[in-house]
Amino acid sequence: xxxxxxxxxxxxxxxxxxxxxxxxxxxxELKPSPEKGWGAFxxxxxxxxxxxxxxxxxxVIRKPHEExxxxxxxxxxxxxxxxxxxxxxxxxxxxxxPFTHMSEAxxxxxxxxxxxxxxxxxxxxxxxxxxxxxxxxxxxIPNSKVPTTDGEVISxxxxxxxxxxxxxxxxxxxxxECRTTHDRHRELRFVxxxxxxxxxxxxxxxxxxxxxxxxxxxxxxxxxxLNGQRQGSASPIVVDSKLKKAAEDFSIPxxxxxxxxxxxxxxxxxxxxxDDFMIKRLNPSILQVAAWFETESNARIASLAITQxxxxxxxxxxxxxxxxxxxxxxxxxxxLRMIWERSESxxxxxxxxxxxxxxxxxxxxxxxRVE
Ligand SMILES: C[S@@+](CC[C@H](N)C(=O)[O-])C[C@H]1O[C@@H](n2cnc3c(N)ncnc32)[C@H](O)[C@@H]1O
Numbered sequence: 001x002x003x004x005x006x007x008x009x010x011x012x013x014x015x016x017x018x019x020x021x022x023x024x025x026x027x028x029e030l031k032p033s034p035e036k037g038w039g040a041f042x043x044x045x046x047x048x049x050x051x052x053x054x055x056x057x058x059x060v061i062r063k064p065h066e067e068x069x070x071x072x073x074x075x076x077x078x079x080x081x082x083x084x085x086x087x088x089x090x091x092x093x094x095x096x097x098p099f100t101h102m103s104e105a106x107x108x109x110x111x112x113x114x115x116x117x118x119x120x121x122x123x124x125x126x127x128x129x130x131x132x133x134x135x136x137x138x139x140x141i142p143n144s145k146v147p148t149t150d151g152e153v154i155s156x157x158x159x160x161x162x163x164x165x166x167x168x169x170x171x172x173x174x175x176x177e178c179r180t181t182h183d184r185h186r187e188l189r190f191v192x193x194x195x196x197x198x199x200x201x202x203x204x205x206x207x208x209x210x211x212x213x214x215x216x217x218x219x220x221x222x223x224x225x226l227n228g229q230r231q232g233s234a235s236p237i238v239v240d241s242k243l244k245k246a247a248e249d250f251s252i253p254x255x256x257x258x259x260x261x262x263x264x265x266x267x268x269x270x271x272x273x274x275d276d277f278m279i280k281r282l283n284p285s286i287l288q289v290a291a292w293f294e295t296e297s298n299a300r301i302a303s304l305a306i307t308q309x310x311x312x313x314x315x316x317x318x319x320x321x322x323x324x325x326x327x328x329x330x331x332x333x334x335x336l337r338m339i340w341e342r343s344e345s346x347x348x349x350x351x352x353x354x355x356x357x358x359x360x361x362x363x364x365x366x367x368x369r370v371e
């Protein structure tokens with residue numbers, strides 16, 4: 001019987017996925033997930049932060065996603081043991097329709113991994129096929145995450161407590177916290193039915209507003225959109241042209257930068273997306289902005305803000321800075337502009353004679369990378 005016939009059979013007992021080995025200590029089982037094919041379900045409570053699964057790839061293709069061709073997947077497939085070949089073939093039928101090409105099956109079931117054990121910021125990711133992690137279904141408010149790790153082994157972690165019987169989900173998009181329902185569905189090519197996607201509900205409407213706002217705040221902080229580009233005038237995410245220009249000139253004052261950073265955290269928290277990985281990624285730049293204030297009263301409020309108990313309290317305290325200029329504003333703006341111009345021209349520019357600015361530059365680079 002063909003894999004497709006087997007997969008479309010109703011019986012979960014003799015489903016081919018049963019032959020995918022799940023480690024005996026794994027806190028989940030594979031079983032049908034209504035409207036989503038199969039998925040991974042917790043068989044006991046998984047605490048926030050706990051590792052769910054560590055997995056080696058079935059095979060790796062050492063190329064960036066857009067360069068992977070049918071023959072690359074075919075060559076890798078030929079080198080597999082017969083049982084592994086069979087497992088990969090099952091994955092050809094796990095989308096909404098059978099994949100016509102092996103490269104499609106690979107794209108659907110692969111994860112980006114780093115090319116080396118000592119990754120550089122400029123490294124482009126390569127891709128590995130993971131039999132079990134690719135059984136995890138998507139949610140726009142997931143309960144787990146697979147962070148990019150050094151080397152080829154990937155691991156998933158619970159981003160909140162997961163109850164026994166609950167489906168384990170990950171988010172398939174890199175920047176979905178900045179994308180509306182419509183945008184996300186266009187990229188996913190299936191209709192997700194998580195809480196953030198149930199069209200017309202108050203949560204979904206708020207969710208779209210929050211994610212749009214987060215994208216706008218990112219633009220204000222970084223001066224570029226999600227793709228690293230400046231937005232044209234057709235449908236800018238920041239519609240106020242003066243504010244958009246200030247963002248692109250990096251002349252957003254420190255007080256506003258701190259408020260934008262904390263507002264982003266609060267919105268992510270409201271959205272159910274502020275997990276420990278997100279905090280680790282975003283918090284350093286908030287702390288850094290707070291440390292840059294040079295006007296004494298501003299510095300005092302900023303350090304008070306970041307020591308408040310909750311994100312909302314931190315935000316409320318930072319609002320006291322609203323509209324206040326700081327002695328450091330000009331130097332920070334000039335430093336960020338210099339970094340932008342350097343990365344744009346990609347040529348080595350003469351070093352600034354302003355040593356204060358030079359010192360700040362290394363920290364600014366960090367902020368640009370972290371943000
Ligand atoms: C990598 S596979 C995930 C495992 C898959 N459900 C299976 O049975 O093997 C991705 C596919 O699962 C389905 N899927 C994943 N998340 C979904 C969701 N939230 N809603 C509907 N379908 C989903 C889609 O068909 C998607 O193309």
